[in-house]
Every structure is written in structure tokens, then in C-alpha cells.
Amino acid sequence: MSLKQRDQKHLWHPLRQHHLHPESFAIVKAKGCILTDEDGDEYIDAISSWYTSVYGHCNDYIIEKTYAQMQQLDQIMFSDFTHEPAIRLSEELIKILPEGQNKIFFNDNGSTAVEAAIKMALQYHFNTDDKRNVFIAFENGFHGDTFGAMSVSGLSVYNGPFAEFLIDVKRIPTPDGENHDIVLNTLRNLSLEYDIAGFIYEPLVQGAAGMKIHDVDGLNAILAFCKEHKILTIADEVMTGFGKTGRHFASDHIETKPDIICLSKALTAGLIPMAITSCTQVIYDAFLSTDMAKGFFHCHTYSANPIACATAIAGIELLVSSEMQNNIKRISKAHEDFGRQIKDHPKVKSVRHIGVIFALDLNTETERYGDLRDQLLKFFMDRGVFLRPLGNTIYIQVPYVISDEQLKKVYQVIEEALEIV
Template sequence: MSKPHAMSPSHEVANAIWRPYCQMKTAPDPLEIVSAQDFHLQTADGRQLIDGMASWWSVCHGYAHPHVIEAVTKQLERLPHVMFGGITHEPAERLASRIVAMLPAELKHVFFADSGSVAVEAAMKMAMGYWRRRGRPERCRFLSFDNAYHGDTTGAMSLCDPERSMHASYGNAILSQIHAPLPTHPGNEETLREILDRHHHEIAGIFLEPLVQGAGGMRFHDAATVRQIRLLCDEYEVLMITDEIATGFGRTGSMFAIDTCQIVPDIICLGKALTAGTMTMAVTVATSEVFNAFWSDSADDAFMHGPTFMANPLACAAANASMDLFESEPQVQRAREMDPKLLAGLESSRQIPGVVDVRSRGAIGVVQVEALTELETLRRQFIDAGVWLRPFGDCIYVTPPLNLPDALIEQMCSAIVDVMSAREFSSPELTISG
């Protein structure tokens, strides 16, 4: 084996952090943030930016909300962390009860994870374990949809679109799953049915991002599509697993997308906004039908999974404080009311060459273009205009805090349109994005 090329000490120091979703060799220096308050990021060079991303969908109530900060501070003084194996604590018990109370009555059993990807992995493991304990171990594969994105860990990667996702280059190195077009029209529905006819005997569950496919292109579909998938899951006796890590907690204009769709999945994954963007936590919630498959006198039937930081008390305190705010403030209503405001604010970008579509759903606004070129330059232009955005693929999108004031919505949308108006988006050139 050849000896690896040695970097100079200065080069090693410069790359001490391996950064996400970028080519380290060519990426510009990252933007340094020194503080965040309410709806703004404060940069090291003294600028104040509206955060149009809510830190990847998570900061649902704005930054440094005093109620959340107070709850986490008090918990820090009492019990920052304790293992959850053989131990429990009040913040976790209370949070699990509150999550269950928010969901349809059938979803009763909360498994704590430490990230959204791990929550997806736990759901996969639950589904496979369910069928094994029902004497059907051959049901160990999953069906997911074109343009899907479910996370970056190995199992979650296999659920993402195998050709169009950022994980496509891994090809056969990851688990082999089954992929289908969303049944948004009769032709696709028939295709999905044909796939289920051939493969239902080996499918443990169908994974779906209900209403909004996020990192796969900010693509929307309607509630009828979700209901049709639920009916097909029932017909072919496969579990339905909804990934609401991004869409949960008000983002689409209802507390959960499944509320709008009026369906009950067998398993649901939640995360991101769960802790109001203060620290990492996610949950996988299952019905009693799934849970009871593991309920046994035999230790061999237990669900053998347990992240070190699952049910971290600080994260539980933050999540409980976030639940308080959802109960005391009209955050979901604000997200619902933001929908037409985002659409109105971005609508004029339709006239820009290369713009394909402008759409909104709840507190999500999207301008879709033919191609995004000079992506880093575009991001810097948005910074200069006073907003923080991370356009990717063919989308310039916003997912701001649910309670972003109207004046800031208008300012953010105007900045987007102004920056876009000076460019064209019809070049076929492709760029790496994330």
C-alpha cells in the first residue's frame, strides 16, 4: 500500500474540522456566527442575518427563547445526563406522555434516539423485528419513493433515492431496497401496485415523508396520495412508517403532516424541532401492534437498541419547554398563516429566467429553478442581502422559525427576489450542493 500524502502542519490545522456537504478543497471559508437571538444570526464581522433556515428546520420558536433556556439551565443544575438503561427520570417520562398525547391514540410507545437518522434506523429495526417475531423473517426489505431522503447513516442511506440523492455514488455498497414513484396519479399508483404484487412478501414496511419530500428537492404531494399509500399498506399487509423528522411540530401548517392526511402510521419518526433547536434528540413512536411483537417472557425478543445519549435529560427539558410553547402560543396557526405570505412574497420571482415553479406549504417556501450554478456565490449574495439561506439542487427555499414576524417574512422574501433578479437560472451546468 502506498504511503498517504502528508499535509503540511498548517494545512492540517486549517482542516481540523471536516465540514458537512461541501468539497473541502474548494469550499470558501464558512460563515462564523458568534450569537443568535430570536430570528437573527450575528456574524463575527458584525452583520445580522435573518435565518431563513431555522438551522435546518429545527429552531421552531426562534433562537434562545427564554422559556427553553430557563428549563435547560435548571435541568443542567440537577441532572445533565444519565444512562437510560435500567434508569428513568421525570423529564423523559413526562415528555413521552406528552408526545403520545399529541399523536393519534394508536401511537403509544416512544423510543428515544439521539438524531433523526438514528430514529429512522430504529424504525427499520423495529419493522424487521416485528416480522421476525411474527414468523416472517423474509420480510426484511423496505420500499421508499423516488426523490426520498431519510438520513445519512447506512440504513437510512439505503432508503434515499438511489439515483438522485447525495448518496447515489455509494451504489451497491449499501443495503438494497425497493424504490417506486409516489402514487400521485393513476399511472404511478398502478406501478406501485405492481411492485407490491411482486415484492410484498419481502417488504417489512413502506417509508414516506408525508406531504413534503425535503432534501430530495422540496417536493410537495397531497393528502390523498398519503391516504392511498396507507390503503395499499393495509391491503398488502406491510407496515407504514412516516418520517416526520422535518415536517413534524407545525412545519406544514398542522402539528404533524399525518393530521392533515388523516391517517395513522404504524411507526412515526420525529426530530429536528422536537427540542426547539437547542440540542439533538429524536424519537421513534410505534403502535401497540408493533410494540407487542417484542413483549415476551423471553429476553431474546427484546428490542436490542440503545443510543448512549437517548433520553438525555437536558434534551428532554428542552423538548418539554417546547411543548409548553406549542400549548401556550399559536405556533401552528402562525405556520399555517405564513403559507400565503411566503407565496405572495416569492411570487414575483416567476418572471426570472430559469424559474420553474414557486410554491409554499405552511412555513416552507420554495423557488424551483432549472439549474443552480455558482452556488457559493449565490449564498454569499444572500448573506450580503441580510439573509442566511442554503439553496441546493434546483431549489432556493426557506424554512424559517414558525413565529417569524410579518415584517421579516417580507424582508426575507424581498431579499431573495432581489438577489435572484440579477441572475439567470437556466444554465445546464451542474454544481455540487448540500
């Protein structure tokens, strides 16, 4: 019996309607940019397996460092103990995080990183006797699947059945370079009407919305307004972090820095689950008290798992290396050239790119998980490239170790796909 057949007996996959799509691709091996299935067929992983394996799958350097840690210390509860990998990771991370970040709180995944950030913001105001209970978020943003993270997300396909259970969130448009006054007036009016605790945003790129890129100056103006009105700013860098936008973090492109940052995905290079919520010293200090109840009572069993910490340290070492930085620049230049080449194609509505992120919108409308998306996914896989369209958006987010030849093939199959849509 094949893996595909065995899979259907007990497994329930995420983001899937099993009645319509019973089969999954069965992958048995991954190395560099290549995924190999149970039949021996190979696929270029052109989205870094949901933006995680940015240094390539089964990276030898990361595996070596992870294996060494596995022989030293595997798991220890982090409420009463500490350990060198967590301490060193905090030191190395603070060096590259945007200015102002000074404290590191560990979580399990992107959703829980956001969940902790929301709770930090709410309790910060509670602890400082300035109770606030409303959040601001962008339209069509996505921040995760737990209840707080769902609340601040704006994609109804994920949230619909749970809408009545969510926290109070008011939405503003993303800045596009032309709606500056509209966005700021909306924000100003909301701040007069509600007690706003925080503003959560995906800096520069809305991933699940279709890699929509918004205006730097407009976002900076929003953040400056929030700072002025004591609205805590939460940068969800789960997708954008660790080099994706051409800098270590998308927040590095923006003058006004966030109070809180959420990290996961590429944090541990796709090898081991882990997430982090970082914050400024000012936020941390608001939780210091002789009153136990003012502490931050939020904990995950695998917080600061030593093996995951060692993996993250190795990932940072690769990220800051000249090799990876040069690769990021090389991929960004290739995306720019491809965008220029394809932007006038009659089937292409628009193109955009930043760093290693490239996206194009097709000149057709379709449901997010509709027939066209399924048709394109199969088309790409049949030609040996894993791309996962979002509605009418085809996007690329390749591992930094991809070769020029592999990248050329990714572009080629996209061009071929334009002939069938």
C-alpha cells in the same frame, strides 16, 4: 487569527468539498431569527438552521426550562433507570402525535431515529414468524446518513460509494395526483415479488429533494394498501414534524396513520440533540416475550437525556400555544401571497408551499451543489439572509417568530436574485 482561519486547521465540515470551498461563515451569536458573525454582520436565518430552531434561536422560555433541569439531573443511563422528564415528555408527545402512537423510543438524531425504525420493522416480522427483508421507499427520498437510513434514501450524491453495502430497497414514484394507478400498480407488483417489511416515506414533503410536495390522496392510498398487506408504514417526520406543514405533524393531513414515526430536529428546538422513534402498541407487543433475544437490543448512551427531554417539553408547550399557532398561519398566508406574486416571473418554473414551507424552482437546470447554488448562497448572505438553495430550488422554512418585516426582506432578496440567474 479569525475564526474562519482557525477553522481550516482541524475541522472537517459535512456536505462539503473542502478543496473547492475552504471557508465557512463564522457565527458567534444567535437570537430570534438573527445570526451574527465574527465581524458583527447579521443574517436572517430563513431555514431555521436546518429546520430546528423553529421557535427562534436562544428562546428565553426554552432556555429557562432547560437551565432548571440542568440543576436537577443532567445524565442517567436509560436502560436501568427512568426519570420524570422522559415520562412527562412521553405523556405530552402522545397527546399531539397522530392517532395510534403509544410507545416512545429515544435516539440521538434523525438518522438514528430512522435506523431504529428500520430495525423495529425487520424484527417485528422476525418475532412474529413472518420474516421479511425488503423495504419500499420513494424515489429521491432522504432519510439520513447511517447505513439503514442511507439504504432507504434515494439521492445518489449521498449514497454512491456505499451502494453495494446497503439493505434491499425497492423504489416507487411519489404520487402527484395524476399517476395514482401507476404508483399503486408498481407497489402491487413489488408486493407480489418480494417479502416487504416496511414502507418508509417523508409525509407530504421530500425535504432534501427540494421541498417536493406530493399528493395527499395518493399517499393515503399507498398507506391503505400497505396496511392491507401487513407492510409496516414508517413516517419520517424529522423535517416535517412540529408545525412545519401547518399541523403538528404532516401525518395529520392524511387519513391512514403510520405504524412508526421518526422525530428529531425541531423536537428540541435546535438547542440539544435528541430524537425519538414512536410506534403503536401492536408493534411494541411483538417484542414482549420470555425470550430475551426477542427484545429490542438497540441503545444510545444519551437516550432520554433529562436535559434534552426538558427542552423538548418546553418546545411542545410553545408549539401548542395560540401565539405559535397564529404565527404559523400568518407565515403560511404570507407564503401564499408571495407565491401568487412571483409564480409568473419568467425566471420561475414553479412555486409551492405548505404551512411555513415555501419553495420555487428556477427555470434552469444545475447540479445540486454546483456553481449556481454557490452563487446564490453568496448573493443571499451578502444581503443578510441565510438561504441554502438545493440545485435549482430556493426554499424557505423560517422560524415561527419571524416578524413581517424580516419575512418581507427574505422575499425581497429572492426577487433580487431572480435578476442575476
